[in-house]
Amino acid sequence: MGKIRFEILGIEIPNQNFEFTDLGYVDSIKETIRKLEKKHGYEEGELQNPKQSLKRTIGLAKGFGELISNNIFKNNYIFYLKQNKEEDNIHLRAHEETHALEHMNGLSHLEKNLLENQKVKIKFKEIRKSEVRAEIGAIYALIQRGIIPSKISCFPWDFDFRRAKKLYYKLKISD
Numbered sequence: 001m002g003k004i005r006f007e008i009l010g011i012e013i014p015n016q017n018f019e020f021t022d023l024g025y026v027d028s029i030k031e032t033i034r035k036l037e038k039k040h041g042y043e044e045g046e047l048q049n050p051k052q053s054l055k056r057t058i059g060l061a062k063g064f065g066e067l068i069s070n071n072i073f074k075n076n077y078i079f080y081l082k083q084n085k086e087e088d089n090i091h092l093r094a095h096e097e098t099h100a101l102e103h104m105n106g107l108s109h110l111e112k113n114l115l116e117n118q119k120v121k122i123k124f125k126e127i128r129k130s131e132v133r134a135e136i137g138a139i140y141a142l143i144q145r146g147i148i149p150s151k152i153s154c155f156p157w158d159f160d161f162r163r164a165k166k167l168y169y170k171l172k173i174s175d
């Protein structure tokens with residue numbers, strides 16, 4: 001049994017027959033989706049999510065193929081556009097990695113690391129919105145690198161990021 005590594009989160013999970021590909025920085029989210037549609041035999045536009053808001057199109061975690069159970073996918077891809085500031089890249093990539101980790105039923109690994117490395121007792125099952133869960137992953141990755149999330153200017157308009165930050169600090173066990 002192999003392992004799947006999430007580079008920015010610094011997490012490895014045992015591979016339970018999932019496929020995960022980090023395509024890295026791409027020139028166009030739209031074009032990348034089109035290539036994936038072709039590769040996996042989907043009709044053009046089939047994997048496009050019309051509900052994607054503009055801000056979400058800077059990065060994408062795409063899970064599809066065989067659906068193993070509710071929201072757990074066999075094939076998983078992440079890809080993203082390069083940002084100007086390194087901390088924004090970390091934020092974005094960790095966000096997409098957390099979505100992919102969730103698609104592979106692996107959020108318990110992140111819960112464990114949050115508790116062990118940062119003394120934060122998160123229960124992802126109690127967080128209803130997947131975007132807030134993904135932002136918790138982003139905050140984890142930033143803090144692991146000594147970057148204070150409040151200094152991040154990347155998505156200052158992002159309500160989910162603010163909610164995740166609030167929750168993160170609320171659930172931090174003081175020592």
Ligand SMILES: [Zn+2]
Pocket residue numbers: 056095099130131134
């Ligand atoms: Zn997201």
